[in-house]
Amino acid sequence: MGKVEGSFTVEDMKNVQINIGAVIKEEEEWDQPMGPFPYPSIAKLRDWDFKLTDRYRIYYNPICDRCTLCTYGPCDLTGNKRGACGITQEGHQGKLVLLVVLIGCTAHCAHGRHLYHWCLDRFGDMPFDMGPEIDVDAPLTRTICGIKPKTIKDFGPVLSYIEEEVSQLLACCHTGQEASYRDFDSKALHAGMLDSLGKEVSDMIQIIAYDMPRGDPDAPLVEIGMGCLDKNKAIFITYGHNVAGAAESIFYAEENNLWDKVDIGGVCCTAIDNTRIGEGLGHPWIKKNLGTKVKVAGAMGWWRKMVRAGVMDCVMVDEQCVYCDVLEECSARKIPVIASNEKILLGLKDRTNDPADEIVDDLVNFKVPGVIVLDPIKAGEVGIRTAIAVKPERAEAQANIFLTEEEFNKHVEACTQCNSCAFVCPPHLKISNAMEEAAKGNLEPFSSTYEICVGCRRCEQVCPQDIPVLKCYAYANQEYIKNQKFKMRAGRGPVLDTEIRIVGAPLCLGTIPGIIALVGCANYPNGTKECYDMAREFARRGYIVITTGCMAMDMSLYTDEEGRTIWEEFPGAFDGGNVCNIGSCVANAHGHGAGIKVATIYAHRNERGNYDDIADYVLNKVGVCGIAWGAMSQKAASIATGFNRLGVPVVVEPHGVMYRRAYLGRTDVKEDWEIIDARDGSKVYCEPAPEHLLYVAETKEEAMLMLAKLCFRPSDNNAGRMIKLTHYCDINMKYFGQMPPDWPIYVRHASDLPLVYKDKMLKELEEKHDWKIDWKRKMILEGPIRPSEVAFDPTNIERKIRVRK
């Protein structure tokens, strides 16, 4: 037996069983001690959560006033009455929020767990190498667990930790357990943090296993849109979030030289991850840039529109965000469905162990509408072969995809303008107006509202005339569908350490006014274009714009005056005035990671098992704000809650009230904004920066104003505050027609004032707010909430005080 640096080999031994526990060799790899909270359990970070919710009051808007979770019920909790078990309305809402966040968290974590097992089976253990420009390589894992993963296998204990915590948290929702809404909310924040960790594990594993970009600002441009799928070939759609099966279909097409016979497109986050394959550091057998051969069909909101536009011959679903009627929708059009993950089985028969030839035969001859194939390799093969073979077989069904002119006219003329459809339409489209105009020959209302329709199909279900509304939309938009061809930058992955070194100081001082993270799903209040408008507004203002998932896909569908998509208009680095597509929704973890990296790389904070310290740093010093403008799923809730625990404010669209909870500050309560100066422990009353932690905005304009406002931080220097205040005032002037009424509270010194408004502002401060101004020097003598001080070191954590007064 020899011993070589922590490993050993055993030779010539038989019938010997050796049990080895975990080999601990972490200490030598760290240049920092373990922080106070490695692998924190539920109550460990509760103090931090309470600090957050002392300031950012938990606001509930119940969607249902009753509790029906146990047999005592239904209990009427209206007016904060108690149910039979003793729970209040607040407690019940807190419980529901926790449940929602747990659902989201488990979706990401289970995704990671599946990839963990599958990638180890498929590729074996692989070194965790994020490339030469990333040293802080798994920021959330380091911060929450206090470990540095070296191989894929090292993420196993991280997943086990999440799974144990999730189990404990879910138990808290049983009747008779937790009662306090504040503790329910702390638990939701814990679940949000676990969600962020699960996302990081998921994306890191797939980055390594499938050789995805390691923070490449020049990640390739790939094709996106229904029009880019070649109808002369068979079209195979991979739909969902887990790339395992989809990747195998890509490998199968490549190995068998089938690209002239089949086009592979993706829907939802699988689409983004397909296009990242083979764009990293190199892989033993994945061809370089293989992902660029795959196309993005579109975001989740386009799914039913795609089905009705006839852009596919066969579909493979994996997990998450898949419409529950996928089988019915597809079988009605003779599109075979392959379920490739245990989370979505659709009532189909499990054919995993059957020969591929038999499965393909059954699907191509429509003996079954779909099958379960849980082996990703076989699912990929079956999918490609079926798509190619079924294309001629479903020619007749395909030919009848669109309504004929006669059918269309018959339907629109059948509309009685009863408006039952408008009563159930999420974005409140006046569908009957479109019908009425179409009956007169004017298709414009159908065209102009096509991108606003979220494809929910509720209109069709309530129509007393049985009008197939989405089919009418498809008929009226055939030209658009054909020409929906754009470019999207493939997901670049994490932020580079080298990028953080460049932007760390400007971000903390405020001279880069902030990071705007556009994340989440596709349930927009007013269509896909708002994604593009918001991203462009902030990129042009010099903010760092990062985006993921459906918002990244949907903002790709527009071009500027020169015909450039947003990816061609702006570079893709993590820097001011850039727009980065970080990746799919699990890649949102790199947004957290960027905040952590600013704290560790720029400010040299120890991240190891030190979550609250890092979150405190982000809350007080890193101007970052997330926006989920189409937030639909429970995952969006867990993503937002995870951002919140890390000190990142989030804005959601008006549908976001369905999440039932916001975190809102009270600027009228001075004590809420007391903060510690870490230099000497003195208490300072601060301006409300950031004012809110989770905010529901009514319109795009309000959202943009809040994004600018929620990037204010107490640590801004004068130049930084001036820049942030300039954008805040400018957006208010542009869209609201006046200066924001609360601008004076963000002024600490005359140097904070935007140059363009300076004289006017000083005058207003003196005349309307009784501030004392030295006009000779243009200085503020009296008035601000606090003076501006360069060395001010804001914190909410007592242990950060360096020398007590």
Next chain:
Amino acid sequence: MEMAVDTTKNPVPFEMAEFHGPEISKTYKTKVLGAIIKKSKRPLLVVGAELFDDPVMFDKAIEIGKTGIPIAATAHSIKGFIDRGYTENVYQIGFNPLANYLRFKDWMGLDGKGQYDTFILMGIFYKFASATFSALKNFNRDIRRISIDRYYHVSADMSFGNLAFKPDDYHAAVDEVIAVLKK
């Protein structure tokens, strides 16, 4: 005064599934709603960005503002008032933070004179408005919740029936409320 529009009909939530619980709003005639608003000591009219879809509603909000009722203009709806040269008692504030303030008894209001006793709403994205009525219904029952929106609001105390697809009737109904306020 003869009321032209029957606002008590059709108490159907605009989004059909918006039924919150056992306590649901009743529909009232314009005369009754107007009288109750007029009688309240600290009313607040809250209007939002849907007014841009039906700009004449800005003029009607201004008419209400001129009767002395302060206006909270949510989202970017303040622009509609600025464009019409009326900003006398109009305050820019987000709907979400406004709702948060309204649930605290110690909030001193937009003018610093104290918490409001009557919350009157129109022109805000339906789902958002509905959820906010629900927040007040559950967590500050001292404030009366009145909808003069074009939609029936199930979690208000008092509401019009649904007039979403009868713009003329809706305009006439709001005019009738204004007439009562002016009396």
